[in-house]
Amino acid sequence: MKPSATLPTARDKLLFTPGPLTTSLSVKQAMLHDAGSWHFEFNAKVNWVREKILEIAGLSRDAGWEAILLQGSGTFGVEAVFATCVPPSGKVAVLANGAYGERIVLMLQHLKIDHLVLRTPENTPNDPAALDRALATDKTITHVAIVHCETTTGILNPITEVGRVVQRHSRHYIVDAMSSFAAIPIDFSPAGIDFLISSANKCLEGVPGFSFVICRRDALLACEGYARCLSLDLLDQLKGFDKNGQFRYTPPTHPILAFEQAMKELEHEGGVAGRGARYRRNHETLVKGMKQLGFRPYLDPAVQSYIITSFYYPDTEKFSFDDFYRRLSDKGFIIYPGKISRANTFRIGSIGRISPSDIDALVSAIDSVLKERGVKMV
Ligand SMILES: *Cc1c(COP(=O)(O)O)cnc(C)c1O
Numbered sequence: 001m002k003p004s005a006t007l008p009t010a011r012d013k014l015l016f017t018p019g020p021l022t023t024s025l026s027v028k029q030a031m032l033h034d035a036g037s038w039h040f041e042f043n044a045k046v047n048w049v050r051e052k053i054l055e056i057a058g059l060s061r062d063a064g065w066e067a068i069l070l071q072g073s074g075t076f077g078v079e080a081v082f083a084t085c086v087p088p089s090g091k092v093a094v095l096a097n098g099a100y101g102e103r104i105v106l107m108l109q110h111l112k113i114d115h116l117v118l119r120t121p122e123n124t125p126n127d128p129a130a131l132d133r134a135l136a137t138d139k140t141i142t143h144v145a146i147v148h149c150e151t152t153t154g155i156l157n158p159i160t161e162v163g164r165v166v167q168r169h170s171r172h173y174i175v176d177a178m179s180s181f182a183a184i185p186i187d188f189s190p191a192g193i194d195f196l197i198s199s200a201n202k203c204l205e206g207v208p209g210f211s212f213v214i215c216r217r218d219a220l221l222a223c224e225g226y227a228r229c230l231s232l233d234l235l236d237q238l239k240g241f242d243k244n245g246q247f248r249y250t251p252p253t254h255p256i257l258a259f260e261q262a263m264k265e266l267e268h269e270g271g272v273a274g275r276g277a278r279y280r281r282n283h284e285t286l287v288k289g290m291k292q293l294g295f296r297p298y299l300d301p302a303v304q305s306y307i308i309t310s311f312y313y314p315d316t317e318k319f320s321f322d323d324f325y326r327r328l329s330d331k332g333f334i335i336y337p338g339k340i341s342r343a344n345t346f347r348i349g350s351i352g353r354i355s356p357s358d359i360d361a362l363v364s365a366i367d368s369v370l371k372e373r374g375v376k377m378v
Contacts, residue, residue, distance in 0.1 A: 011332075013329065013332045013334050014332060014333055014334065014354055014358055014362070015349075015354075016333060016336065016348045016349045016352075016362060017334060017352075018179050018202065018307065018336065018347070018349045019178075019179065019199070019201045019349075019351070020207065020208050021202070021351055021353075021354075022352040022353045022354055023205055023207060023258070023262070023352065024262075024353045026261055026265070027205065027258045027262050027265065028258070029261075031207070031254040031255075031258050034253070035256070037246060037247065037250065037253065042253065043244070044245075045256060045257070045260050046246070046247070046251070046256060047245055049067075049263065050067045050068075050069065053212055053214065054066075054067050056182055056263075056271065056272060057181075057186065057188060058188065059214065061217075064216050065216055065217065066220065066238060068213045068214075068237050068238050069211075069212045069237075069247065070210060070211050070212065070237055071209070071247065071249065071251070071252050072210065072211060073199060073211065074197065074198070074199035074201075075103065076211055077197040077198075077211025077213055078104065078176055078178075078197050079111075079232055080232040080233070080237075081174055081213055082104070082111055082113060083107075083227060083228045083229055083232045084223055084226060084233055084234040084235055085143075085172070085174075085220070085223045085226065085234070086226065087223075087226050088226065089142075090142040090143060091113070091116065091140045091141045091142055091143070092104075092113060092114070092115045092116075092141070092144070092145055093131060093134055093135070093141045093144045093171075094108070094116070094145045095120075095126035095127075095147075095162065096118070096119050096120075096126075096147075097119065097120045097121065097122055097124060097150055098122055098150035098151070098152030098155070098339070100152060100176060101117075101146075101147050104145050104176070105117055114140070116134060116138065116141065118130050118131060118134060122152060122153050122155070122340050122341065122342070123153065123298065123299055123303070125155060125156070125158055125303050126157045126158065128158060128161045128165045131144065131162060131166075132165045132168075132169075135165065135166075136169070142171060142172060143172045143173070144166045144171055144172070144173050144174065145174040145175075146162055146173075147176040147178075148175055148176065148178075148179075148180045148184070149177075149178075149180040149184065151178070151308055152339045153299055153340060154299060154304055154305050154307055154309050154310055154347070155299055155303050156180075156184070156305040159175055159186070159193075160190055160191040162191075163190070163191035163192045164192070167192040172195075172219075173191070173192055173193050174194065174197075175197070176197050177198050178197060178198050179202050179307050179308070179351070180198075180307060181196070181198035181202070181203060181204070182202075182203040182266060182275060183275050183276045183279050183307065183351065184272075184276060184305065184306075184307070185272055185273070185276065193214075194215060194216065195213055195214070195215045195219070196214045197211060197212070197213050198211065198214075199211040199212070200212075200252075201255075202351065203275060203279070203351055204259065204262055204266060205262045205265065205351075205353055206258050206259040206263075207254070207258045208255065209254070209255025210252045210259075220234065220238055278355065279307065279350045279351055281355075282306070282350035282351075282355065282356055283306035283307075283309060283350040286309060286350060286359045287301075287309060289360065289363030290311055290363060290366070292363075293363065293366060293367055293370065293377060294314070294377025295311045295312070295314070295377070297309055297310065297311055298310035298311065298345050307349065307350060308347050308349045308351070309348055310345040310346070311346060312343060313344040313346070314375055314377050316375055318373055318374060318375045319373070319375050321344075321346060323373065324346075324373075327369040327372065327373075328362075328369055331365040331369070333362045335347065336348065336349060
């Protein structure tokens with residue numbers, strides 16, 4: 001083995017992916033410590049992080065809210081909400097227009113929870129009117145689930161408009177805000193959100209290791225006895241934090257240390273508004289540059305978020321995604337394959353510790369790769 005192949009480089013390749021994503025050096029450095037799970041200093045950090053998450057959401061413990069951390073990736077947090085908070089006789093209406101909505105459907109199948117799926121095409125936001133009709137006719141529906149930014153395409157779903165329908169019918173509302181929380185403002189009260197899920201390694205720019213659920217304490221306490229499994233029992237997890245400030249089972253110590261630093265950096269950037277503004281500039285720089293090269297975005301700008309953007313493959317046989325991906329990687333840029341069922345696309349994320357100048361560098365690299373391969377855009 002060449003020794004150089006194993007040495008860390010001064011700068012890692014930049015990730016233009018929707019999480020894990022590029023993190024700051026200081027966030028990575030925060031992990032160069034060991035932390036004892038039982039130790040009061042570590043548990044004080046866990047408590048601080050939980051309060052800070054509520055602050056970012058514009059909520060507080062005093063007003064009756066909790067942020068519950070759970071080991072595992074974002075999916076674990078989403079599944080924990082369904083596993084814990086839907087009663088045995090409950091039924092969930094899922095609004096789906098991409099892979100993450102479909103993943104919720106899979107979870108409900110595994111958990112054997114009755115459900116109804118309201119689908120729209122992948123380039124079309126969820127339909128509040130269709131939900132209104134479903135809730136009016138099916139009184140057995142107890143919960144509605146939605147994905148805020150459907151990372152499959154980058155489409156933004158109308159969580160507040162849908163939330164108003166949910167409230168009018170007095171049902172519970174579950175929002176997967178994995179790829180939007182901390183970058184797109186979310187107003188809990190007009191949307192009537194009961195449970196919101198996100199994770200450490202998306203717009204908060206921490207490292208993977210845990211997800212978190214924001215909910216009203218009372219709403220979760222009312223779910224006593226529903227949990228369908230032990231490790232994902234969110235109520236039991238809350239009781240663990242209540243009892244001794246600790247995670248049940250081994251905590252994600254290093255991700256928590258990284259997250260503490262990441263939250264300080266979010267504050268330094270101007271909170272959700274500051275972070276959202278940088279991501280928006282990243283997205284605008286990206287779309288402008290890619291259009292100049294001749295690429296077409298998949299979504300209508302009216303429904304496109306500034307989180308991640310899908311582009312159609314160039315319309316020529318000379319283009320191979322695998323070759324494109326490898327050549328960009330050789331130049332230090334990691335992009336993301338597409339996940340859309342009916343169109344050939346790839347995705348480029350605008351989130352993580354990247355700036356418009358990094359986007360410019362990526363677009364130049366894409367231009368070079370196309371020239372190397374003799375791909376002419378039409
Ligand atoms: C990333 C993501 C998830 C969770 O994915 P994990 O790989 O489990 O972290 C869920 N929903 C959305 C919308 C996401 O973007």
